[in-house]
Structure formats: C-alpha cells, structure tokens
Amino acid sequence: MTVPSSAPRDVVVLGSTGSIGTQAVDIALGAPERFRVVGLAAGGSRLDLLVDQACALDVSVVAVADTARAAELGRRLAERGSAAEVLAGPEGVAELAARPSDVVLNGITGALGLESTLATLRAGRLLALANKESLIVGGPLVRALARPGQIVPVDSEHFALAQCFPRVPDGELTSLAQGQVAAHRSDVRRLVITASGGPFRGRSAAELADVTPQQALNHPTWSMGPVITINSATLMNKGLEVIEAHLLFDVPFERIEVVVHPQSIVHSMVEFTDGSTLAQASPPSMRIPIAYGMAWPERVTGAAAPIDWTKAQTWTFEPLDAEAFPAVGLACEVGAEGGTAPAVYNAANEEAVDAFLKGRLAFPAIVETVAKVVSEHRGAPAGADLSLPDVYAADHWARVRAGELISRRG
Template sequence: MTTPRDLVLLGSTGSIGTQAIDIVRRNPDRFRVVALGAGGGNVELLAAQALELGVEAVGVAKASAAQDLQLAFYAEASRRGWSSGDFKLPKIVAGPDAMTELAQWPCDVVLNGVVGSLGLAPTLAALRAGRTLALANKESLVAGGPLVKAAVTRPGQIVPVDSEHSALAQCLRGGARGEVRRLVVTASGGPFRGRRRDELTQVTPEQALAHPTWNMGPVVTINSATMVNKALEVIEAHELFDVPYADITVMVHPQSVIHSMVEFADGSTLAQASPPDMRLPIALGIGWPDRVPDAAAAVDWTTAHTWEFAPLDDEAFPAVALAKAAGEAGRCRPAIYNAANEECVAAFVAGRLPFLGIVDTLRRVLDDAPDFAEPGTVEDVLAAESWARAHAQEIIVASPSASSSVSAASSASASVEGA
C-alpha cells in the first residue's frame, strides 16, 4: 500500500478548495491534507475543514480573523460533541504572509486556489521550496510569468488545474514537444456567443452574469462574457507550455465537453473530453501523473451527442487578440492587462462603464503604459498593477459614456451585489 500524498490546500473555503476536499474525503488512501489556508471570510467553514481533516496548520490572510478562527474551532468542536481536551488546535498563521508561509509547509503538493495576484507570492514560495505545485491561480502566470518560470526547480513541477490547461497537459502526453504544431483552447462563448459588436452596446451586468454553462464568481463570469477569461488562459498556456502566441488558437465550443486540443505536426489532433466538472482537473492536479478513479463522471457514450465548434469573432470579442499582443510585448503588459481589467469589471458592475468599455479601456491602458522592464521581483509586478489600476480609473472617470451606463445597469445592481 502506497503512502498518502501530503497536501497543502490554499483557498480551501473557495470553489477549488471545497472540491479538492471532496476528492480527498473520497480517497483517504491517496491523499492527506496537512495544512489549509484561506482569506478569512468564512472561519466557520475553515475550522470545520481543519478539524475534519486533522491538519497541522491553518492560515488566514486577514490578520484580524485569527481570533475569530480560534473561537470557531471551539464552536465546531462543541458542535461535534468534543470536550476541550479531545482535540489539538492546529498552528494558526495569520496575516498577509500566511499563504506564503503555508506554501513552504512540509508536503508533497501545494494546491494554490488563491484568487487574484495575491496568489503569486505563494506560488513562488512553493516552487522555491521544491514542492509540486497544482496551480489553479492563473494570475500567478499571467502577472508574474517570468518570475514563476525562474523559480521552477525541476521539470514538471507545475501541474495546471484550470480545465483547459489540464486538458492540454493530458493531450501533450500523446507526442513529443517538438511535434506540437498548435494548441487549441476551447471557450464556451459565454452568454453572448454569436452576437456582433453592435449587438453588445446595451448589455447589462445581469445579462453578463447569466453564464449558460459554468457556475462561477461575478468577476470570472463577466470575464467569460467579454472573453477576457479566455485571453488570460491564452497567456497562461503560453507560459506553461512554451508555445508561441501565434500557435495558440481559441475555438468556441458551447457544450464545454472538449476542454482543449493539441494539433501535432503530422496533422492529427488530440482532444480531452469530459462533462463540465472541475473535480477532474483538480484530481489530476493533486495526483499527477496518476489518475484518480471516479474523480468525476465520464461522457455518457450510450446517448447521442452534438458538439459545435466555431472560430472566435475577434471583431466582436477583441480581448484575446489584445492579450496576445500584450504577452508578446512582455515588460509587465500581461500584469497591466489583468489589473486594469479588474478595475473595468468593477466599474461595469457599478454602472460606471458600458460593457464594450471594458475591453476598449483595456486597450487604452495598454497603449498608454510606460516602458516597464521585465519583472524581477513581486514588487515589480505590484508596481505595474498599481499603475494600471490608477490609470484605468482615470480613463473610466473621464469616459463620456460613464454616466449614461448607470441607468442601463441600475436594474441589475441588486442581483450583482448579491452574486
């Protein structure tokens, strides 16, 4: 019998983390969680996870949540009918460096499910400590690609967890890297698939949040509607697999069953197919290179299926082409792209920017960007992001369409705020 693989789960109370724990729960002979980290917004769930799994350490990024977490431990123990002497409190790490400290905790695999650029420092810490990194934090590679690649200590140390990049990694097993002609990243197309640019002028936040396939947070859902999410995935694919941007293609596939494909030099294409379920790429991420039996349901081959594919309309959805140009330019442009987009999405949700203004503003920010150097430190990335956020805000405030977009978004504001 093999020894269980020790895991550190960062972002354990989020979607990626809770699904990872579900996989661990069903496979105790394969995995053991030794540490958990989260932002600190749901200490009750974090305490319940820690006591159930018997972890050694728990971290919260919000320092003020440490005392609340300790109280949550006692409340959860009481709910389980335990007296104070029946359990041992794990070590509590709190503050902005908590995730970075846990990323170096003795283990086999670190699953980084932290949201946003805050995931970059833990990514670098895990790699430098020699851990295998199951990476679900795309901002690490988008904002800090050169830093991340420089921190890798051995081949195969990063295992992608995004469904598209997990699919590419699986397909790449089918041939040598020198035989790869093209990566084909699939996209659901979001709620506005098939619309022309002139049909997107009156889009409201409520409409943009109505994704037809995936249940995601507001920012990622709106990024899917603008195709920015796919644009970020193209940058990530370039950084992960060292394939030129010119050889990465996006295809719209609304059924979201083919998660991505690899075209080889002989003309063959390998595709990875499975029903939309993040537990499969998560299981592969923490178990790589081995597969975890029954991690998720398979395609039902006893019924008929119709799968559609169409090229991306770059005129209606220019975000991918813009991201490729930013990636090719380097010098912190991908970090600027990502940070400015977050500001634009927030402005759209608040009714201060029209839907088409999101990517239009991104283009202006990139056009105005000073000549940053390639990032050498996390601080370099943060400085570029800070400039991008400030400049995006300047453009948004000065936009003549900002006030007119308020009324178009006001009817949806209640539903967005509750999303």
C-alpha cells in the same frame, strides 16, 4: 495502469473556500486513503466555511489573508476543539505554501496568488496551479524558479493540453508543465484552446452594449466565482489562458488558436504536423483536473462522471468573433510584449470587472478600459531583470489608472 501509492499524499489547499478549493476539499474528504489535507488558506470572507473545513479535515495549520479575521478564526477553531495553528495575512498564506507537503493546490483568485506560487516553487513543492494569474503576471519570476515539470496545470484547458502530449521521464522534461515535452517540438503544429463562448455567444458588438451583470453572471456551462464568470463573458479569461499556455508549454503566440465550442466537452487540442489532432474530452467538471493535480501522476477513480456514450450528442466548433470579443487578440499582444505588460493587463481587468459588477461601467468598457491602460503602460520590457517589486508597481499603477478612467466614464 498506474497503481495508487500506499501512503496518503499531504496536500495544502490555498483558496479553500472558493470554487476550486471547495471541490478540492470535497475530493479529499471522499478519498482519505489518497489525500491528507495538512493546511488550508482562504481570504476570510467565508469564515464559517473555513472553520468547518479545518475541523472536518483535522488540519494542523489554517491561514487567513485578512489579518482582521485571524483572532476570530483562532477563537472559532478552539471552540470546535481544533488545535490548528493560525497564520495571518498574505505573508501567512505564502508561509503555509512553503510548509512541508507533497503538493500545493493554489486556487487563490487573482494576482494575490503570486507570492504563494513563488513560495511553493522555492520550497520545491509540486504546484497544482489553478491560479493562472500568478503565472501570467509573474511569468519571468515563475519561470526562473520552476524546475521543468514542477507545475501541474489545473485549468481545464491546460490540463487538457498536457494530456495530449506524450509523457516522458522526468529527466527529459523541458517545459514547466509536469510530465510533458516542450510544445515547440518539431511535430507540433499548434495548440487549440476551446472556449464556451460564454452567455453572449453569437451577439454582435452592438448587442453587447447594454448587458447587465446579472446576464453576464449567467454562464451557460460552468458554475464559477463572479470574477472568472465575468472574465468568461468578455473572453478575457480566454486571453489569460492563451498567455498561460505560452508560458507553460513554451509555444509562440502565433501557434495558439482559440475556437468556440459551446458544449465544453472538448477542453483543448494539440494539432500535429501530419494533420492529426489529439483532443481531451470530459464533461464540464473541474473535479477531474483538480483531482489529477492533487494526485499526479495518478488518477482518482470516480473524480467525476464520464461522458455517456449511449446518448446521442452533437459537438460543434466555430471561429471566435474577434470584433465582438477583442480580449483574446489584446492578450496575445500583451503576452508578446512580456515584461510587466501582463501584470498591467490583469490588474486593469480586475478593476474594470469590479466596476462592472457594481454598475459603474458598461460591459464593452471592460475590455476598452484594459486596452487603454495597456496602451499607456511604460514598464519593464521582456528580457529585463524583472523583480517582484516591479510586478507589484506595475499592478498598482494599472489599478490606479484604470480607476481614473472608470471615474471619468461616470
């Protein structure tokens, strides 16, 4: 049993007003003896909440990505008696990520989190990574900077996978994920990533033609932001998670499988060559992996309610319908191509999801648009000396091209 350290851990929370960030703040407020939040960052769309968080936690630094909101943020903080320093713009958020702390929780949504991920790693901080997109779009850059074990995965699936490997001393770490041996070890047969199936599980490709944003946002299990909820409906999110698993655990794509598990109790599994499988199970709550990422290598008592074993329950597993949900297969192709292809995949998807939410694009056309943009991509291949400008150029091209394709569809 691990005994919690006596001193609170200094934590920086990026994306503090989003789904991951608000839960992290709540965990910190509930365990002041464990955590001291020293910095917060958010986009700026929920300024009232950001100010409330900063005052409740008495943080010393607050960053807002929207530079136009910085002056107002400073004024509101001063009115509440807070002397917190205000940093502005994406560069301000990245600066905060490099400030002194024990752990940085990156809960920023989308590719915008990449610079903060890189800044955290350069500064030598432990990175609790909920922003999967930054690892996916900047894979070679992140892997070049990260020390073995410097990243604690917060995505529930990758948190689960990490739990299923035996912990080893820091000096023996070989993968990016904290505390785990590399997943290409000889006794590991494959990684199995579970998917809830989203709100349209069981529907055929033809039955998905006319679904609405309202229907797609009605996830049966998880309460998340709109982008990740739509990504879960298309299973694009699961495709991103396959690429993330490949990068975190250094396992080839042909040894990563997605299986549909509607109850979202088993979050992922590791299958070994002797026929045994280890699975991590917990109720569908992000509070467990968030708390674990903040407290690594300790656990936070009462982070979430456990499974109630006194009640009868059934867990089911079924194969993925690749015809109705082709995003996972496309992601495997993109991940195998490497280079700037994952950045193109992610950027085109973000544009297509935005168009769908605004009623400008049909649901099946989200993945169709991404596939078309990826097929036209001619960027830096795997093995090339990738730079941050290369990634940003690919991201920009993909967004422009996706916009053109969306406009043509009307």
